[in-house]
Each structure stands twice: as C-alpha cells, then as structure tokens.
Amino acid sequence: MGLTIDLAALAANWRALAARAPGARPGAVVKADAYGLGAAQVAPALHAAGARDFFVAQAAEGRAIRPLLPGDARIFVLSGHMPGEGLDGLIPVLNSAPQFFRDRALRPRGDFAIQLDTGMNRLGLEPAEWAAIRAEALAAPTSAGRGPSLVMSHLACADEPGHPANAAQLRAFRAMTEGVSAPLSLSATGGVLLGRDYHFCVTRPGIGLYGGEPFADARPVVTLSLDVIQARWVDPGETVGYGCAWTAPRRSRIATLSAGYADGLLRALGGKPVMLWAAGAAAPMVGRVSMDLITVDVTDLPELPDEMEIINAAQGVDALAALAGTIGYEILTALGPRYRRDYLPG
Numbered sequence: 001m002g003l004t005i006d007l008a009a010l011a012a013n014w015r016a017l018a019a020r021a022p023g024a025r026p027g028a029v030v031k032a033d034a035y036g037l038g039a040a041q042v043a044p045a046l047h048a049a050g051a052r053d054f055f056v057a058q059a060a061e062g063r064a065i066r067p068l069l070p071g072d073a074r075i076f077v078l079s080g081h082m083p084g085e086g087l088d089g090l091i092p093v094l095n096s097a098p099q100f101f102r103d104r105a106l107r108p109r110g111d112f113a114i115q116l117d118t119g120m121n122r123l124g125l126e127p128a129e130w131a132a133i134r135a136e137a138l139a140a141p142t143s144a145g146r147g148p149s150l151v152m153s154h155l156a157c158a159d160e161p162g163h164p165a166n167a168a169q170l171r172a173f174r175a176m177t178e179g180v181s182a183p184l185s186l187s188a189t190g191g192v193l194l195g196r197d198y199h200f201c202v203t204r205p206g207i208g209l210y211g212g213e214p215f216a217d218a219r220p221v222v223t224l225s226l227d228v229i230q231a232r233w234v235d236p237g238e239t240v241g242y243g244c245a246w247t248a249p250r251r252s253r254i255a256t257l258s259a260g261y262a263d264g265l266l267r268a269l270g271g272k273p274v275m276l277w278a279a280g281a282a283a284p285m286v287g288r289v290s291m292d293l294i295t296v297d298v299t300d301l302p303e304l305p306d307e308m309e310i311i312n313a314a315q316g317v318d319a320l321a322a323l324a325g326t327i328g329y330e331i332l333t334a335l336g337p338r339y340r341r342d343y344l345p346g
Helices: 007-020 031-035 039-049 059-068 097-106 127-139 164-177 189-194 317-324 328-334
Strands: 002-006 053-056 074-077 091-094 113-115 222-234 252-257 275-278 281-286 294-297 307-311 340-344
Touching: 002 007, 007 039, 007 189, 007 340, 031 039, 031 059, 031 328, 039 053, 039 059, 053 059, 059 074, 091 097, 097 127, 127 164, 307 317, 317 328
Parallel strands: 002 340, 053 074, 074 091, 091 113
Antiparallel strands: 002 222, 222 252, 222 307, 252 294, 275 281, 275 307, 281 294
16 A cells, blocks of 8 residues: 655645745745655655745654755744753744743753744743743844744634634734844745735745645645455345444445555544545445455446555545544544655655
8 A cells, every 4th residue: 555745746835835925935844744744755855846944843853854954944843942852953933931941041042933822822922921031032142143033923713714813813923023023924824825914924834735725726745545455245235344334235346455544544434425546436435444444345346456546636635534524634644654655756
C-alpha cells in the first residue's frame, strides 16, 4: 500500500497562497511531520520553491529538519522554550512571561519570537501580560540585534470568513502591536484567504499547502492506494466483517484491502458511502473498518485490481473527512507509518 505525495503540487499550492498575499513573506507550516506527509522531504521541497520561514509545534520537530535546510531557513517552534529542550538553530515562539524570562536567562542573545493571545485563549501573552514585558522584550539583545524576530497571533475562526471573531482578533492584534517594529504575523491558510488586512509581514500557510480546505483552489497533493489481499464471492444474505454489519443483497464479489483504523482510516467511515477506485472505476466500501483491513464490493468492476485508491482527486482528504464527521487535518495527520511514501519530484 502506498501514499504518493506530489511535491510539484505542494510547491504550486505554496506559490498560489504566496500570490494571495503579495506584500507578505510566505512561510510554511511543517509541524506533525508536515501533516503526516514527511517533513524530511516536504520542507526541502518548500525551501526550493522559495519558503524561508518554517513553523513546527515542538523543538524535536525543528531539530529533525534543521540539518536538511540551508542556513537561510528560519525554523520557529510554536510551543516556545520548554524546559530541557535544545534550541540550537531554532527560534522559540515565546507564549508567556515565564517562557520569556526562562529564555533570556538561558539564551541571553538567542533569537526569539513572541505570540500574543488576541482572543483564542490557547497560547500567547494576554494584553496585560504583554504590557508588563513589552519594553523588555522589544529591547532584548539577539544574535542579529534587538527584539523578536516575529510577533504573531493566531485566528480561531479564519475558515469562517463571516465570523465576527476574525475582525475582533484583527482589532486586538493591531492594538497590541501598535508601535512594534518587528515583523508581524497573523494569518495561516484561512487568514491568507481573508484578504490583505490580515496578511501583515509574514504568512503561515499550512493545510492549504497539502491540498486541504479552506483553500478551495488547492491542487491535490496526496493519493492513497491500498493493496488487494484477497477476494471472494458471497451469496445473497451472507454478511461481511465484524458485527455482520453488511449483508449482501445479491451475489457479490468482496475484496479485502490492506489498511484499517491503525493506518488512519477512521472507524467512523464504516457504513458510510466511501468509494475506492481502480483504473477510473469506483466501487463502494462495505462493512466496518477493522484495525488492518477494509472490504470493498468489486462485483461491478470488469476485473479484480491489484490495488485501489481511497484518496485521490475524486475523493480528497476533505471529502473523506466529511464522511467520517471530522476535518481534513485529522485524515492527513492520522495516515500511519505502514504506508510506503513515494514522492513525485517538485
């Protein structure tokens, strides 16, 4: 079974999102192993496309890709300076006054960024906390001079363009950064699509790079093919899989494919109208998703295929997510290590 990642499509999506914010420096979010697609391959491909600012969630993720990127690449760690974490070659995004003072004590001239909480109530300094350390933070010595490399915040509802929280957070960010000369960043993929008021100096596209919503114009990046292990004929009235959840309405040919919820095909997909493809022809999944296997009714296919696609241009990550009652982010990041990952060159 194989997961094919189109690095040319990935780069095209990065360039398209960069073009949506022409006055900003476009970065790239490669946390969670580049949303499950392999940061060791994705990050260099994005650097080759022009990205210079990379964002990871944890320092270990940054350390893993630091040797793979040239010195002009900046890697920001969104969890900030956590105790005991090595930050050589990385830029922590400091989220609280204790993190700021810890960082300054241990790395008195180290580069850093600041995250402000503008209403999401997740990470970042709240207005009073920021006011208390602002002067010291903006004057703090770094390897390149003084002050943070970036001051950022994060939008809670950017995938809902009409949500009033977007404008409220924009006002809060402007108020908290008034007079700040450091580069500013507010927008991930959704924020980029909200328009120029949200772009500021640096953008941080993530899910849109990988072909996901809300970037409707994204090129598909991922194709997931599953091996056919075995096929059998079942008679009308016979059942398939755990719980006898599917009963054959006719004499049916059932193929068993080599992936299940241990590989990121969520159990919630069982009983939903999930399709799989072979040579352009579609066939429905039947029965429950088990740990390592799914079953597909291939009765109407002209011949039994060796493999079938469950994620492709016809059924992307967001379509599969909708069937499972979740979001494309979860589908991508759940794709397990048992898939062979093949990369089409960028």
